[in-house]
Structures are given as C-alpha cells and as structure tokens.
Amino acid sequence: MLTDTVREDIRNFLTSRRARLSPHQAGLTDFGGRRQVSGLRRSEVAQLAAISVEYYTRLERGNVGGVSEEILDSLAAALQLDDVERAHLAALVRAANTPHRATDRDGGALHVRASLQQILDAMTGAVAFVRNAHLDVLATNQMARALYEEALDTAEQPPNLARFVFRDPRARRFYRDWDGIAHDAVGSLRTEAARTPGNTDLADLIDELVSCSTEFAARWDAHDVEYYRSGQQSFHHPAVGDLDLDYDALEVPADQGLTIVTYTLAPTAPHASAFLGLQQNSLIPRRGTAHDNQ
Template sequence: MDNRSEVREFLMSRRARVTPQQAGIETFGDRRRVTGLRRDEVARLAGVSVDYYTRLERGNLKGVSDTVLETVAHALLLDAAEHDHLFDLARTANAGVRRPQRSPGDTPVRPELQYMLDAITAAPAFIQNNRMDLVAANALGWAMYAPMIRGATRTPNFSRHIFLDPASHDFYPDWDRAAWTNVAILRREAGRNPHDKRLQTLVGELSTRSETFRELWAAHDVRRHYAGQKSFRHPVVGALELNYQTLELDGDPNLGMTVYTATPGSPTEQSLRLLASWAASDDTAPHHARPSPQPRTQEERA
C-alpha cells in the first residue's frame, strides 16, 4: 500500500514540533528559518545520513529497519502512541499489495460481551469499535449517551456526534479537548487498520462536512485512550465528572470496552443513581430506543 503522503506529513509535523532546546542542540544564537529541527539535525540525532533521513521524510519507509525507526522515534521525541504509529506506517509501507481485510465490526457483538455489560449495574459501560461506533452498552451506557442515540437512524457514532451535531457542544463542556482526542484516536486507528474502507469513508465524510475535523486531521496527532477523567453535561442529570478505563477485548480485534465510574462520595455518584432511575423508567429509558440495525450500503460492504 502506498502511504508515502501519510509518512511524509507525520514525520514533518513531528520534526516541526521539536525545538533545538528540547533536543539538546546548541544554536548559539543562530537565526533559523524553521521553528523546529532541521533535517540534518534529526539525521545527526538518529545516527543516519542526511540523504537517508530525507528519503524517510519523503515517505519511503520500504526496507527500513526497526533499529532505524527506534532512533528516529527517539530523535523526534515521540511518545508511546506516536512511536507505535510510526511502526504501523512502516508495517503498511512494507506490506506490499494485499487483498483488503474484511472491515472489522461487521459481525454482531458476541452475546457473552453483552452479558458482561449487563452485569455492570452501577456504572455506564459500553463497547465501541475502531470507527468510533457505539455497538453495545448496558442500561446506564445507553442512558449516558442518550443525546447521541436519540433519533439515530444508524449505528451511533462518537465522531459524527462531536463534529456534525451542534448539541455535542452542550454535552462536552471541554468540546475542544473532546474533538482533539476523538481525531487523535481515529488517526491512530487509521494507521493500525489502513485497509478498513469504512473507516476511510468515515474520515472522508467528516473531512467534507467539518472544517474543524479537517484541521485536526491535518495535524497528524495520535493518542492512546485507555484511562483518565472526562466531564459531561447530561441533559437529565447535569454535570458529571467521571473516571474512565478502556480495555481491549482479547479475541475481538478492534473492539474496546469502556467503563465510567464516579469517585466515591462525589456529587457524580449521586447523579449516576439518578441516571439509573431515569434509565429504568418505562417511558424515558433510552436503551428501549436503540437504533435498529440498518442495511449497509454497497460502499459500506466494501
């Protein structure tokens, strides 16, 4: 697969981010035409020739060794997610022509996973795929994301909600952070699953319809999303300050389960109890209104 433009833009964006001071390079007051490192400086830090690094930055990762990738990652001060992304790009560049993989997430979530979700009764829990589709949840999970699933005519998608639904600005108090994180996760998944046509279609749709998405996508930031804190403004129970933990599911590639918990004794703990009561009511429970599976288009089946 030819991914030279992805490689070029990623390496250039990382090089522009690193200052000489961060890399331990003395500038002696020299006037510089670039704010970040120069190619020759990265080459020196990585222990390769300028010509060889220039070849890499032009997008040619064919035949590059893991050792060289490690030294380049170190020179560019890549974090763990960026390091893995560089190796994903190299893996794709060296894979050659291959038959596109079946798009992940085409089969239903296994019943055992739904049983596991339903066994979690005091916390919102849900499963999403690598395209940010919400594919399964417990009662509190559906209630938590009621603003996203209400009226949905197809599988709810976190990315579409954030970038295409104005109501998301109310749901996420720190919307800018939520938007950046969402794109950084998608960018990482695109590197891990370069042959996923439905993921490519989603990126194309969002790039066409959202200027903010286009700008964030062009930044080439990547992120691992495993644990932390999130803030929400739920239309029924108000402010929520939640801890989250995301687990990859062995045996179910490209699926991850996230559980939200409240700090014991916090106002959010009480708010989750109220949310559970609302979810259990016959007339308001959003999990009764889960969108029915829709026939996939010919493009989605690709």
C-alpha cells in the same frame, strides 16, 4: 495507490513531529539567526538520530523499505515521540512495506457476541458500552443508554461517536471538555487508519467528516495520534447535570477491534449524587432510541 497514500502519511507525520520541536527542546545549541523551517531541520533530526541527512531525507519521503527497529527507536528518541506515536510510526512503516487489498470492515466489526451483551447488562453500577475501532457504538447497558441518549438518538446506524462529536451541536454541551474529546476522537481514527490502510469504510467516514467539519479537517491534518486507555471525562447530562467520570477502555482479545468502555465514579467523589441520579434515570423506560432493542 495505497502505498503512495501511506508514504504521504509518513512524510506528513515525520514533518509535523520535527516541526513541533525547537533546537532548545531537543537539547541542541541554537546559534540564533533566522530559521527557514518551523522546528528542527532535517539535518538536526539526523544528527540526533545518529544517521545521515540523506538517509533521514529518504525516510521522511516515505522510502522506508528495510528500515530497522533500531532506526525507528532512534527516530522516536530524536523526535521525542511518546509510546502511541512510536507505535503509529511503526504501523505506517509496516503498511508501506506490506501489500494491502481494499477491505470494507477491517477493524470495524458491526456485531457483538451475546456474551458481551450479558457482561454489559451485569454492570449495573457503571456506564458500559462496546465500540469498534471506527468509534461505532455497537452495544450498551442501561446506564450507557441513559448517559449517551443524545449520541444514540440518530438515524445513522450504528451510532458513531466521531459523527456525534463533529456533526451534532448537542455534543458541545454534552462534553464539557469538547476540545479534549475531539482531539482524542481524531487521534483514535488516525491511529486506526495507519493500522488498516486498506479500510474503505474508515476512509469513507474520514472523508465525510473532513468534508462536513472544518474542525475535524484541521485536526486530521495535524497528524496527532491517541490511544484511549483510561482517565477522566467531563459530561453535562441534561437530566442530572455535571458528571466527572473515570473511564477505562478494555480491549476484547477474542474480538479484534472491539473495546468495552466503562465509566465509573467512587461513592464519595464529587458529582456522586448526580451519578446516583443517572443510575435512577437509567431505570426509566427510554423513548425510542437506536439501542432500545439491545
């Protein structure tokens, strides 16, 4: 049952969050001696959250009916959750308290409007693509096709960035910080899984990656969550070399689950000449790839 799965996710998430905190990190006095748990005890979390041990134990078991926002805030503070983790916990609680029916594409739209493609095409000085919440790449501009040629070069349609990261050996060369992008990809999928617990297509993707990649399986079991917003990503492009690009993820309000991702670089920044080379490379007709018809 979906509800049982969500309750298990709540249990694992709360357990993993308290396991990462020592009493010292939580501001508690550690009286020494052998501790039988990794990180905080349930009683210590309850103390920090100003709730009873019995109530916290019930919450950690996934019995979250009627839990208030104030209690969630107290738990978030006690466990030192960041904003993304706090939102993830709230999404799990909502999912546990709301009946869900199975659906195959919730958050995983497969088409983009023509006007979105026009926006991408107008961005001639930036890498830009549209992805859904499953990390499927649905539309690209010329520079994105030049940068992501290897990721787009797949028989699986639409191309999926998580599959590329964990199942294509070229990804470890392409992403110079492979560990970082792997962490972000799993964290993004974990966040979406909490938001759409009845999403069978997403569940199938996760099951595929868990079964095919021990790296993915280990990261999935860590219950870390991420929200891809902005920052810097380091690439190695086979034609132009190293690129350290600034990225921004822009949600599309009119199309739930769709995000425009852009990569840019200041003209005076390091690797500016390589970025210029990528722009020039994008004007060369590509060999047949998944997105040549866009």
